Amino acid sequence: MTSTSSSKRRLLLGVLALLLLGTLAFVALRTGPLAPVKVQVTEVARGRVSPEIFGIGQVQARRSWLVGPTVAGRVRSVAVDVGQVVQPGQVLAEMDPVDLDQRVIALDASLARAQSARAATQAQVADAQARRALAQANLKRNQDLARQKFISTGALEARQQEVASAEAGLQAAQANAGAAAQDISRLQAERAALLAQRNNLRLLAPAPAVVASRDAEAGSTVVAGQSVLRLIDPASLWVALRVDQGRSAGLAPGLAARITLRSLPGQTLAGRVERVELLADAVTEERLAMVAFEAPPAGVSVGEMAEVTLALPASAEGLLLPNAALQQYEGRTGVWRVQGGDLIFVPVSTGAQGLGGSVLVAPVDGAALAEGDRVVLYSQTALRPDARISVVESLLPAGGAK
Missing domain, CATH: 2.40.50.100 (RNA polymerase II/Efflux pump adaptor protein, barrel-sandwich hybrid domain)
Structure with a gap:
């Protein structure tokens, strides 16, 4: 009886050991290091990508x-x-004009004096002209008398000298009149300069x-x-946009823009690229563009930050994948195609990308990839061709990430 009880005990222990080993094997194969890698897959689609350029800018005034x-x-x-x-x-x-008003008054007085001096010189010119006319008349009468031998040659020469003296007096009076006119011109120019300087003090x-x-x-x-x-001219507001040089392909004047101001986060404003600057920022590695509002909003502040999205022309039709599906393996870019339970690495070249994460891909080196193929979108760990996988709906635990 004791022997039978001992046999049963050994049999029970053996069964328990087998269950334990089975449990350990199950855990190792399902959740341990030998467990398959959980992956989330997506299907290759066919379509077009509408590339967009995104950047941050600052509201500025074109005319200030x-x-x-x-x-x-x-x-x-x-x-x-x-x-x-x-x-x-x-x-x-x-x-504050300081002494400009007094200097203008002083110049006005000097100008009045110069005008009086010019009037005096004009009177002197008239007097000299009268003296010359009288001397010329006397000389003509004496010339007639000299031909008739009624006066001596000395008397005629005296009349000739009177004419020459009157002519010199007239020239001197005319020179004085010219000098007076020049003084008036100088004083008028100085007065105009002072008035211009005075007017410049009024902004x-x-x-x-x-x-x-x-x-x-x-x-x-x-x-x-x-x-x-x-x-500033409020009608000339635009956004000075900064775009990463690596993502600026296609940036050109005329592109349609969607502008979101920090003060109006729920409102999208229409705009257009007005100008692309020739000089880029070498420090931040950004290109600069000026984006004008189609209708500037009321109350916008100069210096306010804005988010700008530029729409580029749609690409040609091709194979579409989420950008997250692209992986690096042995120094090459590609995707992991799921065929049955196996993984096949397909090298691809990438084309246009959209801000939503879609990217155009094309297989290279004769690799096969077609619309409807399933490829790995996310994986628990890095993948290899011989890796065992388990396709799941989501890698996040039930209820979302904590």
């Missing part, structure tokens, strides 16, 4: 003006405030615009060329 004095001085007053609409010729600010709006900033207040001292006010 920095309004300031042409000479150093102190700001007397500022007549406008930020956000105010101004019209051409409107007075925006005024600089005027050059065009219809909006005041963007006040850079100086009344009482501030500014140098020549320093800005007192900054104006």
Whole structure:
């Protein structure tokens, strides 16, 4: 009886050992290092890709003006405030004229004196002309008398000398009149220069615009060329777009754009590439383009960030795959095609890509890939041709990633 009980015990232990070994084998083959690699697959489709270029930009004004004095001085007053609409010729600010008004008054007095001097020289010219006419008349009478031997030669020579003296006096009077006229021209030019300098102290709006900033207040001292006010044309707003050079193929003027401002995240604005800059940013490795709004929105701020998507022409029809399906194996780019339970690496070349993740592919080196083929989209670990796989709907655990 003891022997029978011992046999049963050994049989039970043997069964338990076999169950344990089976369980360990099952765990090793299903969840351990020998378990198949879980993969998620997708099918190769056929279609077209509409490539898009994405970039970040900043709202800027194409037309802006920095309004300031042409000479150093102190700001007397500022007549406008930020956000105010101004019209051409409107007075925006005024600089302190210091002594310009007094200098203009002094020049006016000098000009009046010069005009009086010119009147005097004109009177001298008239007097000299009268003297010359009288001397010429006397000379003619004496010449007649000399031919009749009524006067001596000396008397005739005296009359000739009077004519020459009157002619010289007239020339001197005319020269004085010319000098007076030149003085008047000089003083008028100096007065015009002072008035122009005085008028430059009144800072005027050059065009219809909006005041963007006040850079100086009344009482501030500014140098020549320093800005007192900054104006912008709100109708000229555009986005200075920066695009990664590696993704800028096809960037050209005229491309349609979708603009999303940071202040209006749920609204898409239409635009168009106005200009592509010839100079790229060598530090950030970006190309620069200017994207104009078709209708600038109200209330947009200069300097605001914007997201811009540019639409390129659709590509030719071809095989489409998600970009995530592309893998690297032995230094080559390709996809893992699932055939039955086997994996076959298919080298491919890539073409146009869309922002949604779709990419055009074409097999190379005689490899086979056709519409409807199943390829690995995601895998638990790196794959090899001899790897055992298990196709699953999703690699995420039930309920989503934690």
